[in-house]
Amino acid sequence: MVKEIQLRVNLIEEHKENVLLYKASKQLGVDKSEISAVKVLRKSIDARKKDTIFNYKVAVYINEDVPEKSAYLFDYKDVSNAKEIHIIGFGPAGMYAALRCIELGYKPVILERGKNVQDRRRDIKAINRDHIVDEDSNYCFGEGGAGTYSDGKLYTRSLKRGDVRRIFENLVFHGATEQILIDAHPHIGTNKLPKIIQNIRENILKFGGEVHFETKVTDFIIKNNKLQAIRLQEGKELPVNSVILATGHSARDIYELLHKKEIRIKAKSFAMGVRVEHPQEIIDKIQYSCTSERDALLPAAAYSLVQQVNNRGVYSFCMCPGGFIVPAATGSGELVVNGMSPSRRNNKFANSGIVVELDIDKDFKKYEHLGELRGLAFQKDLEKIAFLAGGRTQTAPAQRLVDFVDGKLSADLNETSYQPGLKSAPMHSLLPKIIGSRLRKGFAGFGQKMHGYYTNEANIVGVESRTSSPINIPRKENLEHVDIDGLFPCGEGGGYAGGIVSAAMDGERCAEAAVAKL
Numbered sequence: 067m068v069k070e071i072q073l074r075v076n077l078i079e080e081h082k083e084n085v086l087l088y089k090a091s092k093q094l095g096v097d098k099s100e101i102s103a104v105k106v107l108r109k110s111i112d113a114r115k116k117d118t119i120f121n122y123k124v125a126v127y128i129n130e131d132v133p134e135k136s137a138y139l140f141d142y143k144d145v146s147n148a149k150e151i152h153i154i155g156f157g158p159a160g161m162y163a164a165l166r167c168i169e170l171g172y173k174p175v176i177l178e179r180g181k182n183v184q185d186r187r188r189d190i191k192a193i194n195r196d197h198i199v200d201e202d203s204n205y206c207f208g209e210g211g212a213g214t215y216s217d218g219k220l221y222t223r224s225l226k227r228g229d230v231r232r233i234f235e236n237l238v239f240h241g242a243t244e245q246i247l248i249d250a251h252p253h254i255g256t257n258k259l260p261k262i263i264q265n266i267r268e269n270i271l272k273f274g275g276e277v278h279f280e281t282k283v284t285d286f287i288i289k290n291n292k293l294q295a296i297r298l299q300e301g302k303e304l305p306v307n308s309v310i311l312a313t314g315h316s317a318r319d320i321y322e323l324l325h326k327k328e329i330r331i332k333a334k335s336f337a338m339g340v341r342v343e344h345p346q347e348i349i350d351k352i353q354y355s356c357t358s359e360r361d362a363l364l365p366a367a368a369y370s371l372v373q374q375v376n377n378r379g380v381y382s383f384c385m386c387p388g389g390f391i392v393p394a395a396t397g398s399g400e401l402v403v404n405g406m407s408p409s410r411r412n413n414k415f416a417n418s419g420i421v422v423e424l425d426i427d428k429d430f431k432k433y434e435h436l437g438e439l440r441g442l443a444f445q446k447d448l449e450k451i452a453f454l455a456g457g458r459t460q461t462a463p464a465q466r467l468v469d470f471v472d473g474k475l476s477a478d479l480n481e482t483s484y485q486p487g488l489k490s491a492p493m494h495s496l497l498p499k500i501i502g503s504r505l506r507k508g509f510a511g512f513g514q515k516m517h518g519y520y521t522n523e524a525n526i527v528g529v530e531s532r533t534s535s536p537i538n539i540p541r542k543e544n545l546e547h548v549d550i551d552g553l554f555p556c557g558e559g560g561g562y563a564g565g566i567v568s569a570a571m572d573g574e575r576c577a578e579a580a581v582a583k584l
């Protein structure tokens with residue numbers, strides 16, 4: 067017999083061996099000797115009160131063995147000689163589109179402008195050390211897309227858009243730890259992602275798919291509203307049937323190409339702001355109500371904050387406990403920050419984007435002449451301002467948090483995880499008022515919600531500009547572009563995802579749609 071029950075364990079109990087077995091036996095009134103296993107299905111930590119509680123959902127196996135096999139099977143077929151589906155971009159959307167094509171018996175041909183994970187590492191190093199940004203190989207472009215050197219948080223709100231569990235099981239199938247199936251806020255970590263991504267690529271190749279790195283798509287050949295071929299940077303033209311366009315939100319050249327060719331795109335609202343960095347110890351003390359170091363069984367504490375300021379949401383985005391701020395620009399002359407963390411989240415800093423909701427219909431009057439590219443142009447301008455304020459390198463402009471709110475240039479800055487370094491800058495006057503003034507009020511409000519958060523021991527670092535796509539590529543109900551037959555806009559770049567898992571789910575759906583059209 068198998069019984070699913072909830073167990074509450076406090077911090078002292080959590081240190082004890084077999085605590086779940088004891089608690090399950092007591093709660094069910096079953097002798098321990100009759101319990102063959104207690105399998106954890108879900109684990110979350112509730113640190114809202116002084117005594118931290120670990121909440122478990124467990125399956126208790128009474129005189130019964132635990133089944134070894136997952137309920138999810140990934141049945142990949144040899145597709146070497148099957149019909150081709152072209153996929154542009156090998157981020158989470160492109161990878162999961164490719165895997166789904168193989169399951170359905172079609173051959174994915176992937177075209178990726180960046181390099182494989184190993185070679186990409188060198189370019190990442192060059193950004194951090196030499197401030198050189200390769201426009202095809204960086205924190206956003208290359209094998210695994212923006213998901214590779216990311217935090218690998220797998221939390222998603224897009225539960226209705228697909229089978230989240232299937233994506234998690236597939237990640238485990240390709241080498242992720244089973245812990246991601248259990249944790250309420252699963253996380254892989256940037257140190258583990260490259261190997262999983264490499265395993266996915268090897269599987270695609272093993273079953274007959276093709277992956278072409280350093281292969282940039284620069285044009286679409288369209289006749290009578292039907293996509294006929296794609297042109298590569300080197301000039302070669304590839305005839306195509308169905309194309310999944312999964313180029314992510316940083317492929318600005320793709321948006322500009324679509325706009326130039328009068329292929330319908332639509333400006334959409336997005337959010338922008340800064341990244342804030344505290345010593346992790348401060349966040350731990352606030353969240354776990356502890357006076358000294360956090361307990362060894364507790365993970366680096368996270369937070370999630372939101373506040374309405376002048377009718378707009380100001381909120382934390384992509385919070386990285388025990389992580390690093392990274393330079394996420396995709397071209398020279400721009401400065402963009404984002405965050406990531408290793409699997410153990412053991413760095414001494416906690417960082418998070420703090421961003422302001424922008425309204426595409428109200429906030430970009432100055433850019434209106436640019437039509438659907440207006441949000442993108444605003445994004446670009448702010449990234450340029452940050453680049454100039456940082457000193458025309460990847461050194462980022464920064465300010466102490468309270469100084470920012472008080473409108474005072476910081477005489478010096480706190481230590482940081484951001485490898486290219488920080489330069490003190492008047493962020494309060496550099497940021498457009500629509501963002502800056504709301505951020506200042508938002509931070510002061512956050513300080514009231516989390517006592518100790520609003521402190522000059524934190525830096526704000528600019529700019530967090532790529533939270534989501536400023537463009538939507540519209541599609542029909544069958545997921546094909548509204549005007550162009552054979553083109554399937556997909557993932558974050560299309561405006562259909564906001565993270566690794568939602569991009570992966572959209573990739574699967576687009577593969578199914580592309581197959582249905584063939």
Ligand SMILES: Cc1cc2nc3c(=O)[nH]c(=O)nc-3n(C[C@H](O)[C@H](O)[C@H](O)COP(=O)(O)OP(=O)(O)OC[C@H]3O[C@@H](n4cnc5c(N)ncnc54)[C@H](O)[C@@H]3O)c2cc1C
Nearest residue numbers: 155157159179211212216217218219283314557558565566
């Ligand atoms: C530093 C960082 C940390 C992040 N942390 C998290 C996190 O913890 N959790 C989370 O859910 N999300 C996180 N994200 C966001 C997440 O990575 C993205 O939402 C996700 O990768 C989007 O997937 P995608 O496949 O749609 O696009 P992308 O991952 O952007 O992939 C697009 C791919 O297309 C390629 N491409 C672009 N143009 C062309 C072209 N013309 N020809 C050929 N190839 C092209 C690019 O090189 C890229 O590899 C993070 C992002 C960054 C940058």
